Amino acid sequence: MIGYLTAILIFVIISALIGLALNLQWGQAGMVNFGIFGFFAVAAYVAALSAMAGVPALVAALLAVIATVILSALVALVSARLREDYLAIATLAFAEAVRLFLLNETWLTGGANGLPGIPRPLSGVASGLHYELMFLGISVVVLALCFVFAQLLTVSPFGRVLRALREDDLVASTLGKTTLSFRVRAFAAGGAIIGAAGSLHSFYFSYIDPTQFGAFVTAYAFMAVIAGGRGSNTGLLIGAVSVMVLLEGTRFLKDLMPFLDAGQAASLRLILIGVGLILLLIYRPQGFMREYRLQAKDGDVS
Amino acid sequence: MLKISDLTKKFGAFQALNVGQIDIPRGQVTGIVGPNGAGKTTLFNTVGGAFRPDTGQVMLDGTDITGLPPHKLAEQGLVRTFQISRDLGALTILENLLLARPGQLGESITASLFSRARIRAEEENAVEQARTLLERVDLWRLADQSAANLSGGQKKLLEVLRAMMLSPKVILLDEPAAGVAPTMEGVLADFILSLKAEGVTFAIVEHDMEMIERLCDSVYVMTEGREMMHGSFHEVTSDPRVLEAYLGSMV
Numbered sequence: 001m002i003g004y005l006t007a008i009l010i011f012v013i014i015s016a017l018i019g020l021a022l023n024l025q026w027g028q029a030g031m032v033n034f035g036i037f038g039f040f041a042v043a044a045y046v047a048a049l050s051a052m053a054g055v056p057a058l059v060a061a062l063l064a065v066i067a068t069v070i071l072s073a074l075v076a077l078v079s080a081r082l083r084e085d086y087l088a089i090a091t092l093a094f095a096e097a098v099r100l101f102l103l104n105e106t107w108l109t110g111g112a113n114g115l116p117g118i119p120r121p122l123s124g125v126a127s128g129l130h131y132e133l134m135f136l137g138i139s140v141v142v143l144a145l146c147f148v149f150a151q152l153l154t155v156s157p158f159g160r161v162l163r164a165l166r167e168d169d170l171v172a173s174t175l176g177k178t179t180l181s182f183r184v185r186a187f188a189a190g191g192a193i194i195g196a197a198g199s200l201h202s203f204y205f206s207y208i209d210p211t212q213f214g215a216f217v218t219a220y221a222f223m224a225v226i227a228g229g230r231g232s233n234t235g236l237l238i239g240a241v242s243v244m245v246l247l248e249g250t251r252f253l254k255d256l257m258p259f260l261d262a263g264q265a266a267s268l269r270l271i272l273i274g275v276g277l278i279l280l281l282i283y284r285p286q287g288f289m290r291e292y293r294l295q296a297k298d299g300d301v302s
Numbered sequence: 303m304l305k306i307s308d309l310t311k312k313f314g315a316f317q318a319l320n321v322g323q324i325d326i327p328r329g330q331v332t333g334i335v336g337p338n339g340a341g342k343t344t345l346f347n348t349v350g351g352a353f354r355p356d357t358g359q360v361m362l363d364g365t366d367i368t369g370l371p372p373h374k375l376a377e378q379g380l381v382r383t384f385q386i387s388r389d390l391g392a393l394t395i396l397e398n399l400l401l402a403r404p405g406q407l408g409e410s411i412t413a414s415l416f417s418r419a420r421i422r423a424e425e426e427n428a429v430e431q432a433r434t435l436l437e438r439v440d441l442w443r444l445a446d447q448s449a450a451n452l453s454g455g456q457k458k459l460l461e462v463l464r465a466m467m468l469s470p471k472v473i474l475l476d477e478p479a480a481g482v483a484p485t486m487e488g489v490l491a492d493f494i495l496s497l498k499a500e501g502v503t504f505a506i507v508e509h510d511m512e513m514i515e516r517l518c519d520s521v522y523v524m525t526e527g528r529e530m531m532h533g534s535f536h537e538v539t540s541d542p543r544v545l546e547a548y549l550g551s552m553v
Contacts, residue, residue: 152415157400157408157425160393164401167390170352175402176376176468177409185411231392294397295446296429 043198
């Protein structure tokens with residue numbers, strides 16, 4: 001049971017990281033990134049291939065972060081004039097291109113067979129459940145660092161410009177803000193967090209293949225951001241946990257209702273997830289938490 | 303201060319703008335009036351960087367600013383407001399003002415992460431600047447509320463305040479009185495005049511003739527994309543050509 005919980009917590013952390021990135025890109029800056037799973041895949045493969053080539057885990061993760069930062073900045077740059085739905089399509093196309101690359105460039109990525117045997121960091125230090133717990137600890141640290149990173153950006157004047165851009169980019173540019181520069185940097189900052197998420201994913205599973213990086217990754221990330229309250233990093237954490245509780249908790253339906261066969265239980269599970277989302281959108285459309293707003297009237301500036 | 307010469311803009315075959323010469327003198331409020339479709343907002347959009355002109359020149363204080371994008375114009379000291387208020391509802395009223403402050407260190411990612419103390423000091427200065435402006439129009443008491451909660455007139459005030467955070471040379475006001483309650487119109491007019499007294503230059507597109515009379519040192523009348531005449535409010539409103547083109551429909 002502890003092993004299962006540890007695994008679930010690591011999943012939650014990885015999906016919370018992706019959610020944090022999306023919360024910066026879409027939640028705050030208003031840039032729809034449907035292709036987030038493509039960036040996630042790039043990060044995972046860069047980390048995996050570097051680690052397999054003998055690069056230390058930390059450096060491999062750093063390479064993954066650099067790769068996603070550069071790619072995110074490039075995608076934001078070339079789609080500079082696209083907004084909302086068009087950007088969504090462009091990012092989706094990017095993710096599809098990544099998927100096809102991973103499937104077909106077998107010499108590098110192993111194609112549909114994926115990459116087995118990715119060396120896990122610090123695997124000499126502990127083994128079995130102890131290793132799992134240690135990996136959980138590392139993941140918590142990574143999440144904490146990324147959360148602080150995102151939160152510092154949210155409360156800074158940088159975050160203020162992002163929210164302004166989301167609301168009305170013509171106003172922001174009339175007030176002297178270079179919209180392109182902010183968009184590119186917001187997208188790249190989100191990319192950095194995705195880089196960390198992809199690295200954790202590779203190291204934890206030690207086996208990756210293209211099916212792990214499907215559109216469902218994007219769907220869960222959007223669910224977490226919407227449930228948490230668009231723009232709020234704290235809300236995002238709550239959202240990511242809720243989504244995972246819903247997804248994983250419904251697995252136990254079969255035990256609670258032994259009269260259902262496996263097929264019925266699986267269908268009921270999907271129905272419950274859908275109902276949960278609809279209820280949330282009806283009763284709490286703004287999400288669990290409100291996004292950050294400066295409250296400075298009493299002289300408190302931070 | 304702002305000199306517009308031979309400015310033209312076509313949309314397809316339609317000549318939306320064909321201006322010969324419009325001067326907005328320093329420290330004055332210059333009105334631009336005309337019937338609907340006369341090209342007033344197109345003029346602001348073209349001067350304000352939303353459109354690039356086909357030909358012509360716009361000079362601001364001796365600098366050529368023709369066709370510059372809005373954020374470059376803001377750096378040069380030219381800011382515009384919008385006919386339909388564009389408040390940023392996700393930001394508080396105070397944040398709307400803070401946003402506009404130029405040259406903020408905290409807009410850099412690395413500074414946001416590593417220079418927190420300097421950003422805090424900078425923010426405190428910015429809050430002081432914003433507070434002074436907000437107190438002048440009695441909006442400081444609402445500083446921490448969402449800008450979406452403001453009335454139509456307060457939103458127009460907010461747009462002017464936001465522009466003032468940039469310490470601009472020229473503010474283009476697009477129909478400041480549209481959608482504003484009569485009592486707020488007076489507040490708005492008084493505020494614009496007090497800013498004028500401090501040396502800010504304004505160009506105003508407006509349909510409300512009382513507002514024009516009250517604010518403007520001189521008035522341009524536009525029809526069909528060009529300036530038809532220029533003069534004081536009384537010269538303009540008593541000119542038969544203007545009456546025919548514009549005021550005739552109001553009798």
